[in-house]
Amino acid sequence: MLDAVCPDRPAHLLAHDWGSVQTWHAVTDERLRGRVASFTSVSGPCLDHVGHWFRTGLRSPSQWGAVLKQALHSTYVGFFQLPVVPELTIRSGLLARILRSSDPEEPAPSTSDAVHGLNLYRANMTRRLSRPAERYADVPVQVLAPARDAYVTPPMHTRVERWAPDLRVRHISGGHWVPRAAPERIARAAAELVDHVEGGRQARSLKRARVAPRPVGRFGGRLALVTGAASGIGRATALAFADEGADVVLADVAPLGPVAEEVRARGAEVFTHTVDVSDAEAMAAFAARVAAESGVPDIVVNNAGIGMAGSIVDTTLADWERVVDVNLWGVIHGSRLFARQLVELGEGGHIVNVSSMSAYLPNTVLPAYSTTKAAVLHLTECLRAELAGAGVGVSAVCPGVVRTAIAATTTFSGADATAQEAKRRESDRMFARRNFPPERVAADILRAVERDRPVVRPSVEAKVVGAAARFTPSLLRAAARRI
Ligand SMILES: NC(=O)c1ccc[n+]([C@@H]2O[C@H](COP(=O)([O-])OP(=O)(O)OC[C@H]3O[C@@H](n4cnc5c(N)ncnc54)[C@H](O)[C@@H]3O)[C@@H](O)[C@H]2O)c1
Structure with missing residues (x-):
């Protein structure tokens, strides 16, 4: 068939389900050496690799869960080995009804295809797996x-780097x-792999x-985007991702040259964007x-923020x-903007x-600022x-007092220029005394991504306040009158 459809050059193969099972055999067969340029496999593993996967898994207690899960998802394979009964189930329409009830996307198989398909299971499974x-x-x-594959669980067909060293x-x-x-x-x-193999740029998703x-860090090959990356927590987070193998997109209104240099020095690819996060049009253009330019980011850290102090009535409308x-x-x-991109991808x-x-x-010190942060927390829970x-x-990440530039740039609404400067210096000294480094917040951000944590509170004071809000909110209300 390859000679008929692609006689002059190696072909790119894309296959699903049993088509993919068979294609694995083709691409691992000596006779087709040089005739295949690439292979994209969907939900159809090589049966020999599956045999090895089950054997290795049974020997390793840490993999028993995955093996048992796959075995449960494969019970139909045992059923198909029975004589006559599977044919009756197919011809009566019962099989189609059972399949549809477990997955509405399940196509109704043609009766003759399904009956003939039984031979694939009977001829191959026992021999290849044993x-x-x-x-x-x-x-x-x-x-x-596919994450919700009802027949082929991801571990069984993705752990094949031993058999396919050039693997994605x-x-x-x-x-x-x-x-x-x-x-x-x-x-x-499939098109991204074909383009790359044919000499085109490697798409972000492919990379x-x-x-x-060999291991390339906890976030090797991923792309992390950080807003407010020129300073403080944003800068520390960008560098932490770069340290763990990620490439980084930096965004800020402030100059990004120095941070970009630091990221590059860690061997990561870096993209910089000057953008004001409050500007809807600029943000839409930025996301596009x-x-x-760099592909849909895997991780987006919406970090940019400003300080605002002063009572609710003294804080000006502006x-x-x-x-x-x-x-x-x-x-x-x-x-x-980025949620849409991630869902579409x-x-x-x-x-x-x-x-x-x-x-x-x-x-009573930071009511406007706190109001925005409470809204961010709720937005994050909903998202x-x-x-x-x-x-x-x-x-959501809820830091306590972190030693960054934020205190020195906070607006103290209602204060004249001299009072403003004095208050900034005073708060800056307090933040320096607390001496909690932004790198620790960054480390918690990386952990939150890895472990998919809903909320993290990096410092002791943040943990205490979080616990008090939950268990003794009246205490916080009483204290608020004094703060
Ligand atoms: N430092 C703390 O104690 C502390 C505590 C809790 C939460 N936070 C939050 O952490 C985040 C980072 O603050 P930080 O402490 O690192 O302060 P920082 O001032 O050191 O850094 C903030 C960065 O955001 C950028 N930025 C400000 N407005 C922007 C805009 N409109 N568009 C794009 N970039 C903008 C700034 O230029 C700066 O580089 C903020 O959201 C802040 O509210 C800080």
Whole structure:
């Protein structure tokens, strides 16, 4: 067939289900050496690799859970080995009804196809699984693993780097029939591999999917975007991601040259964008530019923020608007724009919104600031619920007092220029005395992404305030009158 459709050059193969099982055998067969340029496999593992996977898994207690889960998902394979009964189940329409009830995307199989298909299971399964051969693919391989696959669980067909050293694994949203439900997702992934193998630029998703022969950090190949990255927590977070192998998109209104240099010095690729997070149009253009230039980011940290102090009545309307625009609208823009990109890509991802301990703490010192941070916390909780089904994680980070430039740039509404300077110096000294470094917040942000934590409170005071808000809110209310 290869000679008929692609006689003059190696062909790129894309296959699903049993088509993919058979294609694995083709690409690991000596006779086709040099005839295949790449292979994208969807929900159809090599049966010999499966045999090895089960054997290794049974020997390793840490993998028993995964093996048992797959065995439960494969019970139908045992049923298909029975004589006559499976044929009757298919011809009576019972099988189609059972399949549809477990997955609405399940196509109704043609009766004759299904009956003939039984032979595939009977002829191959027992032999391949009980005496698996060593089969190696020497072409670029990409495995697309749908998260909700009812038949092929991801560990069984993604842990194949031993057999396919030039491997990419992409976890995509959808079930076993995702090629029918969202064909564009499969087509895009396959086209990206083809383009790259043919000498084109490596798409971000492809780079992220590469299973590296040696570890490249906890976030190797991923792209982390950080707003407010020129200073403080944003800068520390960008550097922490770069230290763990990620490439980084930096955004700020302030100059980004020095941080970009520090990121580059860690061997990471860096993209810089001057953007005001409170500007809806600028943020939309920024998100589109990021997707086009560097690919959809895997991790988005909406960190940019400003300080605002002064009582509710003394805070001028302009100051109220400014703090809401930057601290709340900035996070809304970042969340909406990048959540849409991540959901459309369908390959997971994570959004982190930087709130504050003050979200929990009624007070008379920073009421406008605290109001925006409480709104950010709630927005983040809602977004987490909304994106759970798409496999996109969302976390809120609520730091306490962190030694950054924020105190020195905070607006003290209602204070004249001299008083403003004095208050800034005084708060800056207090932040320096507390001496909690932004790097510790950054470390918690990375952990929140890895462990998909809903809320993290990096410092002791943040933990205490979070606990008090939960268990003794009246104490916080009483204290608020004194703060
Ligand atoms: N430092 C703390 O004690 C503390 C505590 C809790 C929460 N936070 C939050 O952490 C985040 C980072 O603050 P930080 O302490 O690192 O302060 P920082 O002043 O050191 O850094 C904030 C960065 O955000 C940028 N920025 C400000 N407005 C922007 C805008 N409109 N568009 C784009 N970038 C903008 C600034 O230029 C700066 O680089 C903020 O959201 C802040 O509210 C800080």
